[in-house]
Amino acid sequence: MPAGARDRSLPDAPRGNLVDQLAPAAARPFLRLARIDRPIGWWLLLLPCWWSAALAAIAAGRAYPDPFHCALFLVGAVAMRGAGSTYNDLVDRDLDGRVERTRNRPLPSGQVSVRAAIAFVLLQCLVGLLVLVQFNAFAIAAGFASVGIVLLYPFMKRVFWMPQIVLGLAFAWGGLMGWAALFGSLAAAPVLLYLAAVAWTVGYDTIYALQDIEDDEVAGIKSSARLFGARVRGGVAACYGLTLGLLAAALWLAGAGLPALLGLAAFGAHLAWQVARLGPADGRMALRLFRSNRDAGLILFAALALDAWV
Template sequence: MDRPVASALPDAVRGHWADRLAPAGLRPYLRLARIERPIGWWLLLLPCWWSAALAALAAGRPWPDPLHGLLFLVGAIAMRGAGCTYNDIVDRDLDTRVERTRNRPLPSGQVSLKGALAFLVLQCLVGLGVLLQFNAFAIATGFASLGIVGLYPFMKRFFWMPQIVLGLAFAWGALMGWAAVFASLSLAAVALYLGSIAWVVGYDTIYALQDIEDDEVVGIKSSARFFGERVRLGVAACYVLTALFMAAAFILADAGPLAFVGLGLFAAHLAWQVARIDRQDGAGALRLFRSNRDAGLILFAALTLECLVRSL
């Protein structure tokens, strides 16, 4: 079995190609973009795909636009990497004081500040190239998210629920898929966006359990610290809102029974996560956090299947 190199970060995928096969000089930049932690771009991508599938359903199409799906994939990888790079630039001093983050490329000196800034620009240019492939309304919608993205790294310094701001940014794709199809937004897209925000707050609260002790020492605020001993109840509330808003989105988009079956399976997965939360188990929290990819793919598959069945 492959083992991660010594400089691999503790929450990286074991034996990832970025830590084994990439040229040595490139590896710190790949880590800066979190390439060896693909769950991040999956979680950014999934609301895009949900939205694209829901829009295809509302438009009477047999499946989500494959080109849009590919563009969202490339864009999610690029912009997640850019967001992480920007976050690490802003947090480079804080990261030296947290056990899980002190070996990141910037605080550990593997990448210089100038190198990180240049890499940030490069990733943003890739994201821009993807965004310009959509209609004018979708392009404007994409640009509208930049202010929220810019604010997020600063929120944990003074706001007890920075995960809400992360949700506003990470769930933006729930608007983009619809905008790419209709060149407009609707209540269905807004409801899907609100449900996606609640989902992000829930899963990132679970993720934040890994750092809760260090965050208390450093003074970083998080929803995990805010909920405290009631973190399971807090995550459950987020996930209930997720299911309710998504059900509203499906109703507004005139989704059929297969979509609602998928939503039921998605909700059951979220309930399973809540039941497994343990504030003292950081490794378990990471596994639960990563499992949201599978939950999201179940929902996307159900929406796509609904499109196909309805077109027959």
């Protein structure tokens, strides 16, 4: 940590998180770069992987999603969420310094040097690579195919009013990977699941962006929250409605039964609750609703796993 830089917890990290409480002071800035203090990110990256693995189990007539694959997806999600976040912070370090919520991040605040952050990205990518090569050749190729989207995303907020779409294309990639890992190929069902996860990501990240809407306007950062403006509730509702429609089609094509459909209904009810509670000017509620998508995603995964078992 550079001389004079203070250890700073971040405003969107849960209070009492393990990084702030237990990690050595020298490690905290790097753990914050990787978002270890904010686990919601890797949960949201992981859940489409698990959905896809469970959907593949249903289609293949297996009793449960492959446990080894699910464990690999967990490790890979943590590593690649960290790598992507560190890369994003490197690209955005000047913009982050102009936004209240992000100005104390390790790079704009001087807690981590650019050279150290680059080395940290490479280390996390190595972990992700070691995970990826455990799968079949088709899944390995599919994993590499996502790299371009990941590299592109941080630049989109400068030129594109819906950068959340590009984020969704990257974050939802696991919707393809679980199926590819089991079958060594793709089909219409996982593609629809992937598109559903893209729409879900656009919805929940629009909610997340409400925290920064005023600072983003000053800094010239584009977002779906700014684009929707006073119609943000309708915009999120449209994204979530598209999510449910695409998921229903994916389940039908995979031959899912009643447990999966009931889980989809419960997932939809959770999304409807988010829309009902959403307020464009309430940043604290926006963060709470954004985080609640982990629970929504786990409800759907549990239902898909139960459907495979039944």
